[in-house]
Amino acid sequence: MDDAVIRDYISRELVRDPAILPLENSTPLLDSGVVDSLGLLRLVVFIQDQFGIVMDDLDVVPEHFASVDAICAYLRSRPDYAAAEQPEDARA
């Protein structure tokens, strides 16, 4: 579910070339230029606000932002991360 929230944010706020839409979880975000330096700052702020975590500077590395999948994998690795609460049926 969180992947959809992140995908939606990036599609709405950061994508410059609509040809890349719809965004897949595996779409490269960095090599494709979807996320640039300003976009990265905004994405970090969004992730922190959205998921109630504080990203350490050492965690802001390309591996964690390569794709929506990569962002989700990073989030899951965080002990303080709780996946957004969703009704069971919405997850299906």
Place this chain on the structure above:
Amino acid sequence: MAHLLQQLLTDTARALPNAVAVECEEESLTYAELDRLSNSLARALLTCGVARGDRVGILARKSASSVVAVYAALKAGACHVPLDPGSPGERLAMIVGDSGIVVLLADEANAGRARELAEAASPDCRVISMDPRECSESSAALPAEGSDTELAYMLYTSGSTGVPKGVMISHRAALTFVEWAAACVRLTPEDRVCSPAPLHFDLSVFDIFSACRAGACTVLLPPLTSMFPVRLAEWIQTQRVTVWYSVPSVLTMLASHGNLQARDLGGLRAVIFAGEVFPAKHLSLLMRQLPGARFLNWYGPTETNVCTWYEVAHSATPLTAPVPIGRPCDGVDVFAVTADGSRVSAAGQEGELHVGGPGLMSGYWGLPERTREVMVPNPLAEGGAPVYRTGDIVTLDEGGNYVFLGRRDGMVKTRGYRVELGEVETVLYEHPAVREAVVLPVPDEMLGNRLRAVVCAGEELSREEVLEHCRRRLPAYMVPDTIEFAEYLPRTSTGKVDRVLLSDAKPASR
């Protein structure tokens, strides 16, 4: 002494053939190799019909081969025009058409776009791959012919009327900066110089040419690295970078998020910044973390390249105000003129900065009237060569240093790039549903300014539609960061859009 830029390379290739000229991830070229490869590519350009003074476009990311391409264009006697691969097609087409580019040198990633641009521009416009492996021409040296008043390169900057303008730089103007900069930084063959600036940004003149002048190594930053401060710090250390030159925003990120205390950046002996004001707080933080480095603030628009400089002294007390832009570079005539036409000579007086001397541009390509508006007769002296009006308002401090106060017109800096607000407004007005539009700078510590657009639409128009419209026509840094809608724009008594009132109004949520 060299009178053409390419002689810097032939001289260094002769003196230090085995010294590394360019390093780019796994790729590296010695000066001898750079010299040979650029000879071959220059011959390919000549075979293609390139003649002295012709414009050769370079559509490529900064790489070892794009450095070869730059020198090849120069050796062929051409004026090179670096194009931003990140710009939308419409803008690139405008530049290719305006400058009359006859050959486009493209890297593999941009070959397809280059072909489209060439086809649209003219049936005579050719595309050549800059991959040295595809070039079979002889690598024999080419004679350095031509006068130093011929154009070496042309850089396109934002134009207030909505059309980018080409700043023409002669060999003489470029060398004036290149020689001064190499001496100011005291570059030696031991240095490893890095600038993340792309080729179409004039900061790259330093790492491409001044490093070559000194026989130093230009270390090219891998793409993406400058976005990630922790990785950037690690890279600077492992690459043993000794001299860094960039806009302040990259350094601000490095200082505040680079985890520098875990690094040994003792090898970094000079940190140079230009392009916009470095917020004092972040500069102090960086200086505390790099106590052994010299810190240099360079100032100058593309039209003059660097014309003043200031060395920031390390101090136990943090800086509280932006550092001065400093004193004139050697050989450059710099003065400020007050509103009543006299020279700024005492601390506290304000005036517009004017620049004269050999470093000036030759004018704007194909825009003689626009050129005459900025290259004016010296207002303080009869006769003599024209001087450039920077549009920057400055004052003098007690120590005789110039201090930047602001702009005379609608130009702002964002991410170190110049943006004419009028150019963004012109693009907004091109949308059929836009009735009125104004673009306002919102000061931002990290970026210099964010761009806030206020749009009055005649019909239903979404924020996404406006952004999409801008993104198709403007480079990313010129696309407004926020879009707001209003019923009408407030006006002053003279009927002008009341930018002050709009700036004071609390921006609506995006």
